[in-house]
Amino acid sequence: MPPTASPSQLGSGTMNHWGRAMAGAAALTVAATTYAAGIEVRRWTLRQATLPVLPVGASPLRILHISDLHMTPRQQSKQRWVARLADLRPDLVVNTGDNLAHPRAVPAVLRALQPLLALPGVFIFGNNDYYAPKPKNPAHYLFDTGKKIRGGPLPWGDLRAAFVEHGWLNMTHARCQLTVAGQRMVIAGVDDPHTKRDRYQRIAGRADPAADLRLGLTHSPEPRVLDAFAEDGYDLVLAGHTHGGQLRLPGYGAIVTNCGLDRSRARGASRWGAHTWLHVSAGLGTSPFAPIRFACPPEASLLTLVPRNTGAGVPASAWHAAGVS
Ligand SMILES: [Fe+2]
Numbered sequence: 001m002p003p004t005a006s007p008s009q010l011g012s013g014t015m016n017h018w019g020r021a022m023a024g025a026a027a028l029t030v031a032a033t034t035y036a037a038g039i040e041v042r043r044w045t046l047r048q049a050t051l052p053v054l055p056v057g058a059s060p061l062r063i064l065h066i067s068d069l070h071m072t073p074r075q076q077s078k079q080r081w082v083a084r085l086a087d088l089r090p091d092l093v094v095n096t097g098d099n100l101a102h103p104r105a106v107p108a109v110l111r112a113l114q115p116l117l118a119l120p121g122v123f124i125f126g127n128n129d130y131y132a133p134k135p136k137n138p139a140h141y142l143f144d145t146g147k148k149i150r151g152g153p154l155p156w157g158d159l160r161a162a163f164v165e166h167g168w169l170n171m172t173h174a175r176c177q178l179t180v181a182g183q184r185m186v187i188a189g190v191d192d193p194h195t196k197r198d199r200y201q202r203i204a205g206r207a208d209p210a211a212d213l214r215l216g217l218t219h220s221p222e223p224r225v226l227d228a229f230a231e232d233g234y235d236l237v238l239a240g241h242t243h244g245g246q247l248r249l250p251g252y253g254a255i256v257t258n259c260g261l262d263r264s265r266a267r268g269a270s271r272w273g274a275h276t277w278l279h280v281s282a283g284l285g286t287s288p289f290a291p292i293r294f295a296c297p298p299e300a301s302l303l304t305l306v307p308r309n310t311g312a313g314v315p316a317s318a319w320h321a322a323g324v325s
């Protein structure tokens with residue numbers, strides 16, 4: 001006859017099982033949070049991708065895409081790493097906003113970008129250039145109510161003046177033509193869509209089909225803006241804002257994008273319509289009130305643009321990460 005267990009013995013066994021499971025889950029959560037806050041948030045990473053957006057026969061063009069620095073005055077490791085990106089000697093630097101996370105962070109941003117400011121560059125601003133971060137309930141990200149929580153104003157005017165003084169072009173509701181490495185670009189940008197400052201009609205119109213590259217810039221990759229750029233014939237749109245999801249689940253990817261973009265495009269390159277490519281930078285920072293990143297290291301992106309007849313296109317999965325020492 002098989003041994004039997006009394007109800008009290010069964011209850012005790014069940015309790016032990018659940019107790020061990022809960023203790024294991026708690027330990028795992030503590031370990032993951034410690035890693036996310038203590039290690040990955042400073043695991044600076046250079047991502048590289050090849051995008052077929054140039055005319056047949058054109059020479060490759062290298063764009064360094066930086067975004068979402070969210071700088072505070074004491075983030076010296078980030079400042080040093082970003083400054084060394086100039087060693088890559090890109091043809092063009094594109095900054096898609098959210099540089100600031102502190103009212104006194106402008107000098108720190110300029111220290112980080114100083115060597116890059118000597119190169120041809122263009123920029124737009126994001127919501128965190130205009131307004132200081134504030135503590136938020138994490139549920140705000142998961143269940144966006146549409147209500148925006150903003151802190152006080154940030155010194156974006158000082159940052160803009162410094163960028164312009166160094167020769168970078170302010171593409172906020174502006175269009176320009178720029179010749180870089182012998183190739184003629186049309187570049188246009190909008191103000192931050194996340195805070196509904198975008199007025200695409202101010203830059204609307206067919207982008208010059210005779211240019212070698214038509215490049216659109218937006219901080220937040222809102223579909224309404226991406227559709228407008230695609231409709232006007234832009235080859236490539238660069239954006240930031242999503243932080244790649246900031247917390248990603250293995251096998252699932254970004255949990256949220258913090259905008260209207262679908263989760264699958266939260267980081268990296270993807271197609272937007274038949275002609276246009278989209279590249280979303282996962283950015284280099286976090287809100288100082290949520291300084292964690294998981295399965296989504298802080299990044300800058302080196303994009304090598306090549307002719308459209310070079311292969312059938314490069315899926316986001318073709319990206320690889322490489323550390324810069
Ligand atoms: Fe951001």
